[in-house]
Amino acid sequence: MRNDAQAGTSLTSVMWALLRHELLLAFRNRQSFLNPLIFFVIVTVLFPLGVSPDPDFLREAAPGVVWVAALLAMMLSLDRLFQSDYEDGTLEQIVRCAQPLYLLVLVKTVVHWMLSGLPLILLSPFIATMMNLAPEFIPVLVLSLLLGTPVISLIGGIGAALTVSLRSAGVLVSLLVLPLTIPILIFGTGTIQAGIDGLPVSGYLAIMGGMLALAVTLSPFATAAAIRLGVSN
């Protein structure tokens, strides 16, 4: 019999190893995560130039513009979420690892959010100020993004996993995922709109929190199943 104490690994150590690996990889390929961020800034900066610089109009449009730009920016980096691991064989090793795939894909999805969602959230107060959103609504915007962007990563992970064995899946992932993220977009912008209209926002935020809880618990099942399918191709 093997010596398990020496050979075995705990689930947490594998998850840590994967997390460190993913962050290191992302650090080495900074470009792929800077692009969405730059995209986000460019879209929101060009919008007032292209449509109208009128402050009242901008205040009206701010929630929608920030949210749509954030959604599309996150889509940009989604198709590579599992693709490069699939191409070089890492995904096979991850699937064959004796730990639950559910948690390992969750780690990868969380890293995607940390690198594409979190920077957008940190930038959003500046963008919102530029869009003439009143300062008291900026916390609401940040909170709605904080609850909403992880859901985009989680749902997007399903799409990325489903298309993992396709050579050029870029547009397909967006086509699969965007309809599923529409509720998030509606409630995300709705939260801020409600705040501007003087209505309570807690209900909206609670619904978004519910969506996040649902996505965190259920989407990794679908992602893991899709990855098994993709690898077995």
Next chain:
Amino acid sequence: MVAPLLVAKDLACERDDRMLFSRLGFELDRGEILQLSGPNGAGKTSLLRILASLFTGYSGTIQWRGENLARCLTEFQQDSLYLGHKSGIKPTMTAIENLRFLCGLGQRVSEQALMGALQEVGLAGYEHSYCRNLSAGQQRRVALARLYLSTHSLWLLDEIFTAIDLAGVKQFEALLLEKSRQGVAIILTTHHKLDIADVKELHLQHYAGGHAHEE
């Protein structure tokens, strides 16, 4: 009586409406080396992927230590090592970072052991080189360094000698022999003539054809 390590019975696999093999079966015990042979497209890689539980499009039964594979999948994955065509080496990571991650998925390995394994495969001095700067053979050697650290009871090796030079092949053959003497069972595909005595061979072309099951 102890059940053999790995038993395959009546395996059949169909891909793209073509029967790769059918009625294929074998038994593998501790310390045995099984070489899968056959022309290109005979289904060697498919068979290895089936055995590695990566590909599920097959019929038949596989038993691991006397138990159905589906019922002891976690233990099986914990105790078997699969090295495929694609080695999982990231070009933007250094040799030791790659090895640390790939090993870390299944076992706890000390830094010293990692360095030692890289030295064994002839990459001393390259530990902190980015893999994109290494040659194809050297990248393959990074992946094969896992063999030196492995504590698994079963190795599933798919064309591991690709891009490895002759001296390297000799060295890895010696490793396979040594590990099999220690009780590791090995299944491998290679077009290379193995210089190891008593290797069992499984000729896939003997199981080729057959009729596709009516679904």
